Each structure stands twice: as C-alpha cells, then as structure tokens.
Amino acid sequence: MRKKQNRTQQPEIDRRTFLTALGWSGVGLSGLIAALGNLLYLKPAVEYGPPTRIRGGKAKDYQEGIKEVLENERVIIVREKRGFAAISSTCTHLGCTVRASDAGFECPCHGSQFDNDGFVTGGPAPRPLDWYQVSLAPNGELEIDKSVKVPPETYFKV
Amino acid sequence: MREVNTKEVFPKNSNKTYGLMELVKGTKPTVGLQPDDMVFTWPHLLIRELVLFVVVAGLLLVAAFLFDAPLEEVANPNHPPNPAKAPWYFLGLQELVSYSAFAGGVLIPTLIVVALILIPFIDRKRIGVGVWFAKQRAFANGLFFTFLLVMLVLIIIGTFFRGPNWDFVVPWE
Amino acid sequence: MPITAEMRETARGKMHAESFSSRFKVFWKNVYRSLFRYGRMPRDAEGQSYAVFNNLFLHIHPVKVSKHSLKFTYTLGLGVIATILFLILTFTGIWLMFYYFPSATEAYNRMLDLRSSVDFGFVLRNVHKWAAEAMVAVVILHMARVFFTGAYKPPREFNWIVGVILLLLTLMLSFTGYLLPWDQLAFWAITVGTSIASYAPVLGEPLRKFLLGGDTVGQEALVRFYVLHVVILPGLMSIFIAIHFWRIRKDSGLSHPNENGSSARGGAT
Structure with a gap:
C-alpha cells in the first residue's frame, strides 16, 4: 500500500539517483574515450617499411610467359598474352615466401601449391595469392602498388 | 548458532592439568582443522623454498653450460626455412592449422581457453579435493588427462614428425 | 708487588681496547636489531611468527601453514x-x-x-x-x-x-x-x-x-x-x-x- 502511495507522489528516479547515474556515466564514458584513444595511438598509422609503390623495369623488356621474381619486394611480375600481373609472393597460408615452379608457385613451408594465376591447387592455403595493381609510368616502366589489391586475373594490358 | 552443553559431563580431575571445557554439537569431526595440523612457515616452508630455489638455479646453470640456446642465421625474409615452425608449445595448434586454418588457429584455442575458465563453475561439487586422482573424480580427471594427452601428441607430431612441406617424416631415419 | 707505571699503561690500553670492541658490538647489535627485530634464527613461537610477519619479502606467507x-x-x-x-x-x-x-x-x-x-x-x-x-x-x-x-x-x-x-x-x-x-x-x-x-x-x-x-x-x-x-x-x-x-x-x-x-x-x- 505504502509503496503504491510513494509511486504516485515521487518520480520513479529521484534526483540523487539520477545525478549519481549521470556522474558514473560521465566517468565511464571518459574512461572509454581514453581507452579508445590509447588503442588508436597504438594502431600502426605510418608505414615505416619499404615503399609500397615499386618499379618493375621497362614493360617492353618482358617476354611472354616470363615470371620475374622481385625477391626483396616479395612480388612476382608475370607477363602473359593477356597482359601483366603482379602477384604477391607471400603465401596466404602462414606468410612464407612462395617460389616459382613449373606448375605455377609453391610454398616451401607447408607445401601449398598455386597455379600460374595464383589459385590454390594443393596444400593448406585458404585463398589465392594476392594480386597488386599494375600501371605504366610515363617513362614506360611498370609500376606496382602493393597497397592496392585487385581481384585475380585482372591483367594489365599495355 | 552452535548449541552448547554447559553441563559438566566429566567432573574435574585434580590430578590432571587439563580438563574438558565443553561439548559442541556438530555434524563433522573437526580434527583436521585443529592447530595441531599447522606448522610454522619459518623454518618449515622457507627451508623447502630455499632448497627448491637452489635446485632449480643449479639445474639451469648446468643446462646453460651444457646446451647453448639455439641461434640460427640472421633473419632473412626472402628465404623461408622448410618447414617454418612456430615455438614448440604452438606446434600442436600448427598441426591443426595444417588441416584447417580457422579451426586450428582460432576456434580450438578459443574453445580451450573458454572451457578452462568455465571448469570451476561447471564442476562445483566439493568432493575429492586435496587428493591426487580421487576416485569420485575419475570422469573429470579422465577428460582432462585425455585433453592433455591429445595436445601432447599433437605437439610431438608437429615437432618431430613434420619435415619439409609439412610432410610426415620419421625422425630416426 | 708494586704497581709500576708500565703496568698501569698496559692495563689502561687493554681497558680501552675492550671498551672499543664492546662498544662496536653494541653498535652492531643496534644496527642488526633495527633490521631484524627477532634474532638471527628464532626458535620460539613468537620469534618465528614475527620473522615472517615483519618481513616485507616473507609476509606473502602466512605465519603458519598446514x-x-x-x-x-x-x-x-x-x-x-x-x-x-x-x-x-x-x-x-x-x-x-x-x-x-x-x-x-x-x-x-x-x-x-x-x-x-x-x-x-x-x-x-x-x-x-x-x-x-x-x-x-x-x-x-x-x-x-x-x-x-x-x-x-x-x-x-x-x-x-x-x-x-x-x-x-x-x-x-x-x-x-x-x-x-x-x-x-x-x-x-x-x-x-x-x-x-x-x-x-x-x-x-x-x-x-x-x-x-x-x-x-x-x-x-x-x-x-x-x-x-x-x-x-x-x-x-x-x-x-x-x-x-x-x-x-x-x-x-x-x-x-x-x-x-x-x-x-x-x-x-
């Protein structure tokens, strides 16, 4: 009975409860924002590694069917009838470096195999090798941008 | 509240220096909880810790002089070793990863950690505490033992039985 | 036997030496006791309790264990x-x-x-x-x-x-x-x-x-x-x-x- 009476007289949340909740949400929110700021601070923003845009030599020097391995850049430049492709030599399984083989590419670490277009033909790799964007610089050199991935079989025609 | 019987059950004997003070009703004997069961940390526990420390430090020093920590050639991103292996305690997981990357690398480790955290909230019956391999706990112990054994076997396979291309090899050949 | 001046001198020297060593002992005891209040190897219950209880590094332990x-x-x-x-x-x-x-x-x-x-x-x-x-x-x-x-x-x-x-x-x-x-x-x-x-x-x-x-x-x-x-x-x-x-x-x-x-x-x- 008394409870019912109280309800009608008093608002459901009194001033003290409301202000306490407000205070705590303020503390919680600022804590959350601070934590988020710290996380963003740690997020790698600047690439300190080697440059992502690399030059691959004159386009006309490439013979058809050639697979040019740029070891340090971890990129393989492929020249096919359909055009140029820049395929990543980083295995999609666990990050080892693949090498060119007769059938395409193979990873020495855990035996993943890929065909010439980087599609998986065997082993534990879950997806095809990455393809990077290829373009032509004004001086006729190939330019590969490792920060831009393109779907497989996107050949660049000269 | 404990019910206390204040009536003198055993009359005082003047020849004894001790006497029965009171009787307490309870459901269990409290013998094991008497102060008799306790010994002083100094020196009983500390001397054991000191002995363990000396033994551990001694063994480590002997190992340090006998076996060098491995050091291979300087890191070279262009030449992966064949096979590339994770540290030994992750080789069980890497073995699973070679079957399915998601299951071995994410699903199973997550399940293991979640299961480990939930253990004390699932199995709360306070029986067989304080004894090795209590009979009442045979099922739980068997389950955990199987889990450890599977992990151990996977680690051994990953460490010794996996060669180039992660192919199965026999280490003594 | 008459007491010569020489004998008096040696006696004084001895006394002096003794008092120095005893003073040093007291000094050392004071230093030691300021560090460890309950003796080197306490054998009684009180000393053994305090040896653990009053030591920063040992007090993670209880005084008594089962x-x-x-x-x-x-x-x-x-x-x-x-x-x-x-x-x-x-x-x-x-x-x-x-x-x-x-x-x-x-x-x-x-x-x-x-x-x-x-x-x-x-x-x-x-x-x-x-x-x-x-x-x-x-x-x-x-x-x-x-x-x-x-x-x-x-x-x-x-x-x-x-x-x-x-x-x-x-x-x-x-x-x-x-x-x-x-x-x-x-x-x-x-x-x-x-x-x-x-x-x-x-x-x-x-x-x-x-x-x-x-x-x-x-x-x-x-x-x-x-x-x-x-x-x-x-x-x-x-x-x-x-x-x-x-x-x-x-x-x-x-x-x-x-x-x-x-x-x-x-x-x-």
Whole structure:
C-alpha cells in the first residue's frame, strides 16, 4: 500500500539517483574515450617499411610467359598474352615466401601449391595469392602498388 | 548458532592439568582443522623454498653450460626455412592449422581457453579435493588427462614428425 | 708487588681496547636489531611468527601453514618452481637488456656478442632461454596438478581463472621473447604465429597488424614485441602473481583433503 502511495507522489528516479547515474556515466564514458584513444595511438598509422609503390623495369623488356621474381619486394611480375600481373609472393597460408615452379608457385613451408594465376591447387592455403595493381609510368616502366589489391586475373594490358 | 552443553559431563580431575571445557554439537569431526595440523612457515616452508630455489638455479646453470640456446642465421625474409615452425608449445595448434586454418588457429584455442575458465563453475561439487586422482573424480580427471594427452601428441607430431612441406617424416631415419 | 707505571699503561690500553670492541658490538647489535627485530634464527613461537610477519619479502606467507600443503608429493613444488623461474627470468632478462638493442640491423649482432665477446654473456642468455622453456612446461604441469587434485573447486574458482590468465601471459611472454634474437628461427616462427592469429574472423587481420605495426615482420614488429616482452607483459604478470598468492591465503591456504563446507570460506590466515 505504502509503496503504491510513494509511486504516485515521487518520480520513479529521484534526483540523487539520477545525478549519481549521470556522474558514473560521465566517468565511464571518459574512461572509454581514453581507452579508445590509447588503442588508436597504438594502431600502426605510418608505414615505416619499404615503399609500397615499386618499379618493375621497362614493360617492353618482358617476354611472354616470363615470371620475374622481385625477391626483396616479395612480388612476382608475370607477363602473359593477356597482359601483366603482379602477384604477391607471400603465401596466404602462414606468410612464407612462395617460389616459382613449373606448375605455377609453391610454398616451401607447408607445401601449398598455386597455379600460374595464383589459385590454390594443393596444400593448406585458404585463398589465392594476392594480386597488386599494375600501371605504366610515363617513362614506360611498370609500376606496382602493393597497397592496392585487385581481384585475380585482372591483367594489365599495355 | 552452535548449541552448547554447559553441563559438566566429566567432573574435574585434580590430578590432571587439563580438563574438558565443553561439548559442541556438530555434524563433522573437526580434527583436521585443529592447530595441531599447522606448522610454522619459518623454518618449515622457507627451508623447502630455499632448497627448491637452489635446485632449480643449479639445474639451469648446468643446462646453460651444457646446451647453448639455439641461434640460427640472421633473419632473412626472402628465404623461408622448410618447414617454418612456430615455438614448440604452438606446434600442436600448427598441426591443426595444417588441416584447417580457422579451426586450428582460432576456434580450438578459443574453445580451450573458454572451457578452462568455465571448469570451476561447471564442476562445483566439493568432493575429492586435496587428493591426487580421487576416485569420485575419475570422469573429470579422465577428460582432462585425455585433453592433455591429445595436445601432447599433437605437439610431438608437429615437432618431430613434420619435415619439409609439412610432410610426415620419421625422425630416426 | 708494586704497581709500576708500565703496568698501569698496559692495563689502561687493554681497558680501552675492550671498551672499543664492546662498544662496536653494541653498535652492531643496534644496527642488526633495527633490521631484524627477532634474532638471527628464532626458535620460539613468537620469534618465528614475527620473522615472517615483519618481513616485507616473507609476509606473502602466512605465519603458519598446514602440514599437508608442505607435502612434496602433493604439490610437487610446481607453483613455487614457476615463481622461482619467473624471478630468475626477470633477473637474467634485466641483465640481458644492458646489451640488447631492439633494432633489425643490430639485434642479431648483439646475440653474437653475447655468445662470444661478453663475459658470461652466453650463461645469461642460455639461462634465460632454458628457464623460459621450463616455465611454459612447469606452468602447464602446475595447472594439471591443480586439476587432478580438484583444487579449483569452490572457494578457489577465481584463483583458477587467475591461473588461466597467468598461463596465457606465460605463453605470450615466451612468444614475444622468441622474436628478439632476430634470427631465422625467430623471424619465421613469428611470421607463422601471427599469421595463425589473422585467421580469427573480423578481428584477426587488425590484431595481426596491431601486433606487427605493419603488414610484415620488420623493425616495427621488433620494437612492439620488445616493449611487450620487457615492460607490459612482465608488469601484468607481477600483478596477477600477486593476486594469485593473495587469493591462496584468502581461500584458506592450499587445497586440503579434510576441507568441509563451512571451514574454507574466507579464512583470515
């Protein structure tokens, strides 16, 4: 009975409860924002590694069917009838470096195999090798941008 | 509240220096909880810790002089070793990863950690505490033992039985 | 016999010497007692109690422990051994920091220096390495011991969880330390290990980038692993070890076969 009476007289949340909740949400929110700021601070923003845009030599020097391995850049430049492709030599399984083989590419670490277009033909790799964007610089050199991935079989025609 | 019987059950004997003070009703004997069961940390526990420390430090020093920590050639991103292996305690997981990357690398480790955290909230019956391999706990112990054994076997396979291309090899050949 | 001046002189000298040595003894006793108030090897109950209770390093222990918890066949000493290994790793790790440099071009050279040039450098490196491998194994065995003796049951649920956190921290410490020598073993183990992490849905790839500070294992990854290995993870480890020990005492010491429902709640030992 008394409870019912109280309800009608008093608002459901009194001033003290409301202000306490407000205070705590303020503390919680600022804590959350601070934590988020710290996380963003740690997020790698600047690439300190080697440059992502690399030059691959004159386009006309490439013979058809050639697979040019740029070891340090971890990129393989492929020249096919359909055009140029820049395929990543980083295995999609666990990050080892693949090498060119007769059938395409193979990873020495855990035996993943890929065909010439980087599609998986065997082993534990879950997806095809990455393809990077290829373009032509004004001086006729190939330019590969490792920060831009393109779907497989996107050949660049000269 | 404990019910206390204040009536003198055993009359005082003047020849004894001790006497029965009171009787307490309870459901269990409290013998094991008497102060008799306790010994002083100094020196009983500390001397054991000191002995363990000396033994551990001694063994480590002997190992340090006998076996060098491995050091291979300087890191070279262009030449992966064949096979590339994770540290030994992750080789069980890497073995699973070679079957399915998601299951071995994410699903199973997550399940293991979640299961480990939930253990004390699932199995709360306070029986067989304080004894090795209590009979009442045979099922739980068997389950955990199987889990450890599977992990151990996977680690051994990953460490010794996996060669180039992660192919199965026999280490003594 | 008449007392000569010479005799008087020697007597005075002797007296002087005696009083100096006795004064020094008193001085030394005062110094010693200011450090240790209850004697060198206390034999009575009061002295033994205070020896533990009044010592900063020993007071993580209760004054008295149950005989059962001292049985080697019960605990196999695994928890204590893990702690000892952590202390040894902290000590050798700090010592190694004097020569180590988290640089992709310099780190490996420092390894070679430690092995050949620095006096006892190989001992510190080897002890650190073998203690680290042993710690992973001992912590896992400790967990097995606690399980097989049913020691995780109430009221010790929370301490089991702290133990799981300590196991994960141990693995992370070992894993981050693995990269620091910057040799082939380190580089590819971390490449493979972080690639496994990237298979986690949604969070996997960001987590990998977060850990490595980039797309591949390189200079950024080395610095990040170094900071984690020498500051953040050992700090967390120390905090959780403290909680672990504190909870042992709040949960009435180690698990015990004679425990019953009413006794093990919130013991104040």
